Amino acid sequence: MRVDLFDFDLPPERIALRPAAPRDAARMLVLRGADGVEDRGVADLPDALRAGDCLIFNDTRVIPAQLEGMRGAARIGATLHKRLGLRQWQAFLRNAKRVRDGDRIDFGAGVTAIAGPRDEDGGVSLSFEGEEPVEILLERAGRMPLPPYIASKRPTDERDREDYQTLFAREDGAVAAPTAALHFTPGLMERLAAAEIATETLTLHVGAGTFLPVKADDTDDHRMHAEWGRIDAATAERLNAVRAKGGRLISVGTTSLRLLESATGEDGVIAPFEGETRIFITPGYRFRAIDGLMTNFHLPKSTLFMLVSALMGRERMQSAYAHAIAEGYRFYSYGDASLLLP
Known part of the structure; x- marks a missing residue:
């Protein structure tokens, strides 16, 4: 596909330079099925999901790289x-x-x-x-490796050592945060547990390649960067059990999603995984592992906007992003969230 099909205009003032405070005060755009858009907040997440669903987080920790x-x-x-x-x-x-x-x-x-x-x-x-x-x-x-669209507008400071780290961070090795998980607080986790929504973690060390622009004119000519990840056998077994009981697997972030899809066979069974993945997801891809995605708003013509377009449809995501821009949502790593439920 042509890369320019994934372009859109983003006003510079929509780029968030600091996270919401508290973290779960961020806004959340909810897309369900083929149509309909809901303007909600991250704090509403327990009500937006169902008992028996499972959220999967990336527990990588950002190093001062x-x-x-x-x-x-x-x-x-x-x-x-x-x-x-x-x-x-x-x-x-x-x-x-x-x-x-x-x-x-x-x-x-x-x-x-x-x-x-x-x-x-x-x-x-x-x-x-x-x-x-x-x-x-x-x-x-x-220093903390803030994304270029933030670092070009202000210097890194001590606040970023905490702000650019998720609640789940424990495995050193990332040079970029799995930013969808930045919205979670202990209080939100308690409310999710009370709503009988399960949580699991895996590890994908996010690399600086996530910020590299797509220089090719066609997606077929883009070479995806490699990132190392791990899903242990016990975690894979529990995730498969959620599916077997009728629960949905909701990836928190594109990093968790890419690792899950790399570890899942054509039969939809998630296997233990340890190694590098270069998976590049574009429209036409058939998702095997996940039933939904919580993610932030991504850059024009980026591999991540291509990924969400593969999940929900390119025209639907173009329309949703236009709505988010018009309604004042905050974009990128420190910005607001979207919940995508195809």
Whole structure:
């Protein structure tokens, strides 16, 4: 399909620069079936679902993956996006032309790394020196990797260390938050439990590739980035049991959805999974694992807008996004939510 079919105009003032406070005070656009739009709030989620449904969250934790350093007199920026080994990460570099294989970059606070060769995607491997775990080095020298559409409008600050982390974050490794889950609070979780709505977690370490633009003119020519994920056997068994009892599996975020679909066979059975996925979901895809999706509002011509268009229909999503823009919904990572129930 042509990529420009997924374009739309978004006024810059609709981009949220801070999350709602409290988190579950965000708005939520609900789409059910082929037509109908409901303007609700995230706090209404227990009433929008049914007893026996199951929400699936991503428990990845965002690491302070943005670093600023020096290679000699040259200022170098680095965004880590994929772990390669115990002390080695793949990174996108700013001012990369000033860095050669074997150069040492000093990121301050006693944090240094040796650059490796450049790969076909333009990334560079960084091998961190010393014996301290890389996670400790990043906590000392790194910043939260806010998406470019926020970072270009304001600097990262200490509030983002908490704001850009979900209630479920426990597995270090993401360089972008699974943002649909940013809306959840302990109080909302209690109300969901009281409504007999189950919850499960899986792990998908979201990479910086999620923000890369689609440069191809046709979706067939786009190469999807890889991300590592895991669904253990016990979780897969419980999710299959929900389906067997007539409950619906509602993915909280496109990251959970992509991992679930990667782990599910043609028979609709979710299997244990551990490894990388490059699944790219566009209209025409037949969903096997999920019955609904809670997600934020996505960028024009992005792979994520293509995914929601595959779930609900491209024209329906174009219409829904036009409604959201007209009604003042807040877009992107810190913005409002949508609940999509085909």
